[in-house]
Amino acid sequence: MTAPAATAPAEAVAAPRVPTWLLMAMLAVAAGLVWLVAFDNGQASAMVDHTGNFLHEFFHDSRHLSGAPCH
Numbered sequence: 001m002t003a004p005a006a007t008a009p010a011e012a013v014a015a016p017r018v019p020t021w022l023l024m025a026m027l028a029v030a031a032g033l034v035w036l037v038a039f040d041n042g043q044a045s046a047m048v049d050h051t052g053n054f055l056h057e058f059f060h061d062s063r064h065l066s067g068a069p070c071h
Helices: 020-038 054-066
Strands: none
Touching: 020 054
């Protein structure tokens, strides 16, 4: 019986680096989405439609699901 052939160790693959500016941009977008869901009471949607209810009603149920105060 012959011994199995020795295999070379696999080379380590370096993880790609994400630029700092991209991480900061993603953090800013995430913070904006949290603000829209948790705290917007019509201010942002007043820019979209002039009644001020579009985004408030859209995110209203998600506020209840996340436990954020809305009433």
